[in-house]
Amino acid sequence: MQIWDGEALSISVRSVKNHVKEINSLYDKKIILSSRNGYRINNQITSAFLMDDREDEIPQTFDERAFYIIKQLILGHNSRLDLFELCDSLCVSYSTIKGVISRMNKTFASYQVEFICENDCVRMKEKEKDKRKLISYILNEESGTSFMDTRQLKECFSGIDIDKLNQIVVSDFKKNDFYLNDFAAINMMLHLVILVERELNGNFLDSCPSNFAVENEREEKLLNTLCGDLEEGFQIRLNESERFEIYMLIKANASYTLSGTSENLKEIAGEEIVDLTHYYMEQISNLYLFDLSGESFFAPFCLHLKNMLFRVREGRPAANPLTESIKRNSPTIFDMAIFVGLDLMERYHVAIPEDEIAFLAIHIGAEIERQNVNNSKISAVLLCPDYQNLCIELSNKLMLSFGNQIKLIGTVHNVEELEELTERTKETLFKMLFTTIPVQEGFCKEYTVVKLMPFNLMAQYHIIQEALAKHELFYSNYKLRTCFHTFFEEDLTLINPECADWKEVIACLCRKLQEKNYTHKDFEEKVLKREYAATTAFGNIAIPHSAYMDAIKTSIALAISKKGILWGNNTVNLVLLLAINKADKKNFRLLYEALISQFGEDTMIQEVRNCNSFQEFESLIYQNIQQEDMGV
Numbered sequence: 199m200q201i202w203d204g205e206a207l208s209i210s211v212r213s214v215k216n217h218v219k220e221i222n223s224l225y226d227k228k229i230i231l232s233s234r235n236g237y238r239i240n241n242q243i244t245s246a247f248l249m250d251d252r253e254d255e256i257p258q259t260f261d262e263r264a265f266y267i268i269k270q271l272i273l274g275h276n277s278r279l280d281l282f283e284l285c286d287s288l289c290v291s292y293s294t295i296k297g298v299i300s301r302m303n304k305t306f307a308s309y310q311v312e313f314i315c316e317n318d319c320v321r322m323k324e325k326e327k328d329k330r331k332l333i334s335y336i337l338n339e340e341s342g343t344s345f346m347d348t349r350q351l352k353e354c355f356s357g358i359d360i361d362k363l364n365q366i367v368v369s370d371f372k373k374n375d376f377y378l379n380d381f382a383a384i385n386m387m388l389h390l391v392i393l394v395e396r397e398l399n400g401n402f403l404d405s406c407p408s409n410f411a412v413e414n415e416r417e418e419k420l421l422n423t424l425c426g427d428l429e430e431g432f433q434i435r436l437n438e439s440e441r442f443e444i445y446m447l448i449k450a451n452a453s454y455t456l457s458g459t460s461e462n463l464k465e466i467a468g469e470e471i472v473d474l475t476h477y478y479m480e481q482i483s484n485l486y487l488f489d490l491s492g493e494s495f496f497a498p499f500c501l502h503l504k505n506m507l508f509r510v511r512e513g514r515p516a517a518n519p520l521t522e523s524i525k526r527n528s529p530t531i532f533d534m535a536i537f538v539g540l541d542l543m544e545r546y547h548v549a550i551p552e553d554e555i556a557f558l559a560i561h562i563g564a565e566i567e568r569q570n571v572n573n574s575k576i577s578a579v580l581l582c583p584d585y586q587n588l589c590i591e592l593s594n595k596l597m598l599s600f601g602n603q604i605k606l607i608g609t610v611h612n613v614e615e616l617e618e619l620t621e622r623t624k625e626t627l628f629k630m631l632f633t634t635i636p637v638q639e640g641f642c643k644e645y646t647v648v649k650l651m652p653f654n655l656m657a658q659y660h661i662i663q664e665a666l667a668k669h670e671l672f673y674s675n676y677k678l679r680t681c682f683h684t685f686f687e688e689d690l691t692l693i694n695p696e697c698a699d700w701k702e703v704i705a706c707l708c709r710k711l712q713e714k715n716y717t718h719k720d721f722e723e724k725v726l727k728r729e730y731a732a733t734t735a736f737g738n739i740a741i742p743h744s745a746y747m748d749a750i751k752t753s754i755a756l757a758i759s760k761k762g763i764l765w766g767n768n769t770v771n772l773v774l775l776l777a778i779n780k781a782d783k784k785n786f787r788l789l790y791e792a793l794i795s796q797f798g799e800d801t802m803i804q805e806v807r808n809c810n811s812f813q814e815f816e817s818l819i820y821q822n823i824q825q826e827d828m829g830v
Contacts, residue, residue, distance in 0.1 A: 535559035
């Protein structure tokens with residue numbers, strides 16, 4: 199686009215020239231080119247310029263404009279801001295700015311601050327403590343759903359050595375045997391950097407509880423160490439009010455590092471909190487059928503409850519960037535956390551916000567995830583003579599290299615100990631035995647035996663990996679054997695259907711599922727939507743399915759065609775239409791992998807296409823499983 203004169207803008211040609219000159223000088227680049235034909239954008243540099251300038255985008259929404267004004271007042275250390283300059287900076291009218299400021303007084307009223315307009319300027323009326331709370335809230339909000347980190351703190355507080363502050367916090371907490379999780383650590387950093395920055399600019403707290411008392415010697419030692427290092431590291435002087443604020447931060451965020459099991463847990467968290475944690479674990483087990491009794495859950499959850507109750511009582515709830523994600527993606531886990539939160543609110547007459555509820559959900563979800571990971575591993579035992587720590591070294595190497603695939607439940611040194619272990623673990627028998635000594639074949643029918651040399655384990659990695667792969671195949675085949683009739687039914691089978699194309703096959707199979715009330719009415723639509731996105735046919739087999747696991751009952755509708763069905767660029771002889779319910783996600787994954795393994799060979803497909811009944815198909819599957827299990 200070219201501009202000939204200023205008529206289109208209702209200004210003079212001279213004004214156009216001056217504006218163009220200002221724009222080019224502002225960015226020290228020829229953003230706008232001039233010629234006898236008028237003005238035009240310099241396309242060679244504009245795209246790159248716009249990309250580089252993304253961080254300087256002009257605030258557009260009310261929140262963005264309000265946050266901009268507040269940061270200019272607090273972080274910019276301005277006692278007042280000129281309203282006309284704000285109009286220029288935000289590219290809005292005078293009336294819009296006045297409207298934003300009027301709305302800010304309502305939005306941030308709970309922070310006990312007031313924005314006053316006088317003499318064409320805006321200023322804040324507040325106490326220093328309230329100002330710090332407000333800027334902390336804004337920085338958390340600006341991080342959105344992402345996790346605030348030290349990089350963001352560096353951007354907001356360029357005059358503060360964030361790395362030095364982080365080093366002080368980590369070192370002081372560690373050497374005083376206190377623990378900070380990731381969320382607590384960044385929350386601690388955020389409030390401390392605000393404190394340091396305000397102190398350096400002469401903004402001090404002036405109110406403090408008279409003669410506040412520190413609860414115990416350990417906390418007093420940490421408080422004195424942290425305050426001393428902050429004063430020395432940043433050349434500031436902390437008064438009693440500042441020390442009280444730092445102590446409140448310690449109480450709200452820090453947990454003791456427990457030594458050994460949990461002998462001193464009642465002393466640290468309190469007997470009431472320990473008993474309450476036992477109660478919640480029992481109730482969740484009864485109501486939701488989840489076992490949270492693991493050691494990795496109990497102590498951290500106790501300490502978290504203690505700190506959370508302190509935070510909400512003191513009006514210092516922690517912000518949680520993961521709240522919406524947890525609510526959306528883990529509703530059952532969030533429901534467990536709500537159960538705990540509601541009980542706490544009723545017991546202690548406190549208000550617990552959603553962000554704090556989400557932290558409870560993180561603890562619960564993390565324990566469930568740990569259990570899921572462990573349950574998916576192959577339980578194993580190592581049989582190795584105890585000679586010069588050989589057994590310990592070998593078990594360590596196994597776990598370092600294959601810890602994501604195996605769960606080593608025990609080590610034994612001779613066959614007698616192995617027999618005792620087998621007797622003790624009958625209910626949860628291990629599935630694999632790694633041994634450095636010979637074992638009689640008749641003795642080990644219940645598990646896979648992997649013979650190893652006691653030295654140079656690295657050279658034997660391929661042996662272990664092959665054994666693990668074979669075991670997984672055996673296990674998936676086992677699932678296929680035991681779950682075959684759970685998912686396959688004769689009523690859901692088409693043998694040599696007279697269908698014109700793949701869409702008719704899908705329609706026919708979907709009708710069968712719908713007639714048995716296994717799927718919802720829109721299932722066919724969802725299957726076709728998925729198929730149009732990318733074909734599910736490969737080779738002579740097609741596995742159409744919906745992108746959603748929302749079937750009423752997990753099932754497989756089967757179609758076998760001897761002459762073949764035209765499916766895009768493929769001709770398929772076997773169609774497995776999957777209808778999946780979320781409750782069967784884990785078992786179905788194993789079954790799906792077993793099916794893929796079954797039909798991966800061309801010879802198997804040729805045998806399938808000759809099946810004339812559901813019973814023949816079933817017999818063929820079982821026969822092939824038996825051959826795989828025998829290693830044929």
